[in-house]
Amino acid sequence: MENKLWYYRNKNNITLQELSRLSGISVAELNRIENGYTNDIMLSNAITLSKILHVDLYELFCIK
Template sequence: MKQNMSLRELSRKTGISVANLDKIENDNTHDILLSNAIALSKALHVDLYELFCIKI
């Protein structure tokens, strides 16, 4: 939402299906491939820690 990007647009940028992005967004999955996490991080211009709300 912060990036004002639809799931369809994010899917085009990352190569991750809209269905999988929806599962990730709504916390309906417990597993995410590292390659998908990196693709999301790059497409959204955030680091992995911020993407997963990890505080160090």
């Protein structure tokens, strides 16, 4: 799954550690998502990330 998590996280000046604290998702899991090492992201986590980063879910995860 292609995603723009790194782009929007950096655009919002949020570190992985801060995003982990805000979302409740581990730094390791966020790193795997950012780098495309997993396609298995829970919908609830995807929604949480889109809300924290103030970006549409479809835009964040490049869903057409």
